[in-house]
Amino acid sequence: MTSERQPATERRTYEPFTPPRRVLLGPGPSPVEERILQAMAAPLLGHLDPVFLRCMDEIQELLRFVFETTNRVTIPISATGSAGMEAALVNPIEPGDEVVVCIHGVFGERMLDIVGRCGGRPTAVRAEWGTPIDPEQIRAALASCSKPKAVAIVHAETSTGVLQDLKGLSEMAHDHGALLIVDAVTSLGGHPVGVDRNGIDVCYSGTQKCLGAPPGLAPVTFSERALEVIRNRQTKVQSWYLDISMVEKYWGGERTYHHTAPISMNYALREALQIVYEEGLEARWARHQRNHRALVAGVEAMGLAMNVAPPDRLWSLNAVRVPDGVDDGRVRARLLSDDQIEIGGGLGPLKGKIWRIGLMGSGSARQNVRLVLDALQRALQAEGFDCASGVEAAERVYESGAAS
Amino acid sequence: MTSERQPATERRTYEPFTPPRRVLLGPGPSPVEERILQAMAAPLLGHLDPVFLRCMDEIQELLRFVFETTNRVTIPISATGSAGMEAALVNPIEPGDEVVVCIHGVFGERMLDIVGRCGGRPTAVRAEWGTPIDPEQIRAALASCSKPKAVAIVHAETSTGVLQDLKGLSEMAHDHGALLIVDAVTSLGGHPVGVDRNGIDVCYSGTQKCLGAPPGLAPVTFSERALEVIRNRQTKVQSWYLDISMVEKYWGGERTYHHTAPISMNYALREALQIVYEEGLEARWARHQRNHRALVAGVEAMGLAMNVAPPDRLWSLNAVRVPDGVDDGRVRARLLSDDQIEIGGGLGPLKGKIWRIGLMGSGSARQNVRLVLDALQRALQAEGFDCASGVEAAERVYESGAAS
Secondary structure, eight states: OHHHHSOSOSOOOOOOOOOOOOEEOSSSOOOOOHHHHHHHTSOOOOTTOHHHHHHHHHHHHHHHHHHTOOOSEEEEESBOHHHHHHHHHHTTOOTTOEEEEEESSHHHHHHHHHHHHTTOEEEEEEOOTTSOOOHHHHHHHHHHOSSEEEEEEESEETTTTEEOOOTTHHHHHHHTTOEEEEEOTTTBTTBOOOTTTTTOSEEEOOSSSTTOSOSSOEEEEEOHHHHHHHHTOSSOOSOSTTOHHHHHHHHSTTOOOOSOOOHHHHHHHHHHHHHHHHHOHHHHHHHHHHHHHHHHHHHHHTTOOBSSOGGGBOSSEEEEEOOTTOOHHHHHHHHHHHHOEEOEEOOGGGTTTEEEEEOOGGGOOHHHHHHHHHHHHHHHHHTTOOOOOOHHHHHHHHHHHHHO | OHHHHSOSOSOOOOOOOOOOOOEEOSSSOOOOOHHHHHHHTSOOOOTTOHHHHHHHHHHHHHHHHHHTOOOSEEEEESBOHHHHHHHHHHTTOOTTOEEEEEESSHHHHHHHHHHHHTTOEEEEEEOOTTSOOOHHHHHHHHHHSSSEEEEEEESEETTTTEEOOOTTHHHHHHHTTOEEEEEOTTTBTTBOOOTTTTTOSEEEOOSSSTTOSOSSOEEEEEOHHHHHHHHTOSSOOSOSTTOHHHHHHHHSTTOOOOSOOOHHHHHHHHHHHHHHHHHOHHHHHHHHHHHHHHHHHHHHHTTOOBSSOGGGBOSSEEEEEOOTTOOHHHHHHHHHHHHOEEOEEOOGGGTTTEEEEEOOGGGOOHHHHHHHHHHHHHHHHHTTOOOOOOHHHHHHHHHHHHHO
16 A cells, blocks of 8 residues: 555666557457557657648548548547547537436446536436347437437447447437437447438547557547537537537647647557558458357357347447356456456446457457457366357358358 | 548548657657657557556556655546646536636636636636746735635746746645645656645646657646545536546556546556656756756847746746747748757747747757757748857856756
8 A cells, every 4th residue: 555655756666567468359448450559659740740730631531431421520539438428428418408318338327427417407218238228218208308409329338238229319319409429439440330321410439449549539520410509509518628619620720729639649540540441341340240240159159148139239349148157257367367368347237247258440350259269168167167169160150251 | 621521432542651750849749759659559458457557556656756746646637738637627626616717828728718617716816928927916816715715827837938936825725725736737847846845736747748758648646635625525526537536446446447548648658757767856857957048048149038037937848039020930830841840839929929949858958959059040040030059058058067
């Protein structure tokens, strides 16, 4: 405890910090390609340097590409994905505003918390953790409001591994004059998000999931409808740092100084987006789907069960039930120590009950599916849980895919 | 305009991004040493990986060292320095709270804006841009309040180059039951800040100034007195992302998940702090002072004038008056294009009237003083402003220092 409270005044020696090379198959950060790490190590530029301004323009173009949008205001917030959520909510919502908040995991709960901090009046729509939200309940919640400002929903619940179908939600929201706000932290770059096609008004993500960059920035996009709502606010946005009307002036044509952009993180994001662009969205989605299917086949061949019903499964984050009698934490610790593999545990009501295996960005790879299935089998056997190998079943998925 | 609005759907080609190597002598970011860039390019760890948790512990120890504090809650906020300001204000201040806000530049104005967004009732104490705040005015402002919650003041005004003396301010604030909140963005690591010695309750900084890391994190520290005020809040902190009572649980012994820490930025900060630690605070301050004195001698030998009176000058940020008839922007553009040197222009009422020459972190170096004096002379001559060389006068400062 003393060392935690004291400044480092005595001349202790700090050893060079050399992190081990992990295989990051948890809920994020996902593995970062060497090309991106090297981009981040490039010499710094000033945040108003003409060369950096060009870098910012390319980031905006490439973010529009991955979000599938023509929204003018499509930028990275200078903080992590959670700040993206906060930016998405504090900009449109004013005290007294009614907001339908859909909750089926940690991130829906967090939205509810933030709506409360904005002085919003939330109507919660809930589903059991591990299942998606029933759109009919959203319809009913909207009908129960007098003048709803927004519907907020998580597309990819990182805490449960559930993919939420977005179809029809924007019509529902727009029919009531409400905005559709979507959390795509764990889907953008791994699943189709289709901001324009799905009529999403505000969408945010993180860099450290399917985009494959380090954590530190939160891509966001605001539709013209959302910007109009923000322009008509009666009060100032409660966060100066996240006030999109100020942030967009730095990213837009005016280049007005707001805050010093995190230069190196933007280098990393630009490089990561270029990799997404080179691969192509459809190919990238297909890769995420294919590796997910192989993992599921392997997991089930091992005698384990997925926690989410087949149509609702994320490709990027796989929730596997911890078998009875197996110690969740000990298995994860063994994977980390013996195989350098990180997977995630469950949160909230799913704590100790599921593992969360992320296959995101460059981490979504045949080699990693093999690695984690193999390591999991050995770890389970060490726990006295006798199980078959899942590798062959996974390989069959790849071979059938290659043949089809 | 079209390219700005459109996603990158047509198959355009993105060239590899290779930023030029600038000499960053503006208001920040400052130059980042290769050792730090390489630290940032290390492989990612999960944000709950035991090895990363150790890295976090070292960062906290080293931050206590540079802040000169034993404050338990001494951590980097996962966003840039401006978010550090927001965190410093939104955590203690509740709607209706009286706050004395000292304003002598851009960053005091920003504090005022944020206090307003918190629902605080500010009493502004102003000084002309380029001069420090008169402590007697702070005393009078405190006396005019019924129950002031805080005094907020900028130690190092990046927009003007003014150093604010902090002596006596904490007694003044504490006598009224108010907290002392200090912006040390451009002083921490370059000037003594002395959080404990100066009785500062909340202090924040940025990584991209005298600490010499890239922008992206905001070191903050909260005294026990400040934490007590925060614990006694009647309302939730308006920002979920910056709520220190939640953030500290991730950085403290509990390691409760809050948001995904920006791993690579923390690697960079750790390395930068290790460099500060190896150099020693006193040696680092002396270096910043020495290079500042040499620059001033050079600037004055050239026939240019400093904009701030000698006792109030920052060592890290030097405000030099633009001579009559000289085009500010053209000179800066020439330094950038001909010499790869970035310096800053003035802001607000000082726009076009001063240059801001930063000598921060590793940028505070004899070689850079020579470079910028030489380049400035050539740029001014190209503008038709005939001036002598400043290099010799600067060198004399180093030689007298070496002799003394």
